Amino acid sequence: MDKEQYELLYRLEETHWWYLGMRRMVDSLLMRYLDRSRPIRILDAGCGTGGMVRHLRRYGEVVGLDLSRDALDLCSRRGLPHLCQGSVETLPFSDSSFGLVTSFDVLYHQCVLNDRRAIGELFRVLEPGGLLLLRVPAYDWLRGAHDVAVHTRHRYSRRELAAKLRGAGFQLRKLTYANTLLFPIAAAKRLVEGTERPWRLDLELPPPPINRALLGILSMESRLMRRVSFPWGLSLVAVAVRPEDG
DSSP: OOHHHHHHHHHHTTTOHHHHHHHHHHHHHHHHHOOOSSOOEEEEETOTTSHHHHHHTTTSEEEEEESOHHHHHHHHHTTOOOEEEOOTTSOOSOTTOEEEEEEESOTTBTTOSOHHHHHHHHHHHEEEEEEEEEEEEBOGGGOOHHHHHTTBOOOBOHHHHHHHHHHTTOEEEEEEEESOTTHHHHHHHHHHHTTOSOGGGGGOOOOHHHHHHHHHHHHHHHHHHTTOOBSOOSEEEEEEEOOTTO
16 A cells, blocks of 8 residues: 555544454454453554554553554554564564464455465464464455455465464364445445456545444344354454364
């Protein structure tokens, strides 16, 4: 992305229904799976402009890592203190450094040349018993203009992601599709549009009533996600642990 696009993301992260809804899903899953009895150190691998880093600070000390200097500059503008420039394929941290690692919509990108290596790095920097929360886009047949603009290398199937996580040594706690309730409309829209439509329009802030309604749908889905796994959706969300003897 160029600097102007990062600026757009920076502005939208605090108000757009998608970002707010994804944070509610994160909270729902962490409340279910994260051991909050002790302080933990957290890595957000591929932190972008830092909206999620700021949100995750309620769970512990957070380090934000991103490949883009422009993105990290915007993280600094948010007042976030612990930032690092680097690649998810070669994380600049010692083994077993974090109790929680998150990575949201990162592995799909063209800059990640080897997602197996990246998943192995996420495993390496987790302490034994540590938790991974991962999100990637689903279904390669759903490629659209947004994928072209954000340099999508690959969209994932449930079976593929499960195999790659297990191959790295992770034990899966949950693997579910997400953004399920809006999936039929969103999928039809992307297939009709093809790959020629400018990506910026996908990220426009809708009028307040629509923004609230869409956020309400994702909020309902986040509550359901604690108890059920969805059979389809625009994204895949995985909760996995590094075994105590791993």
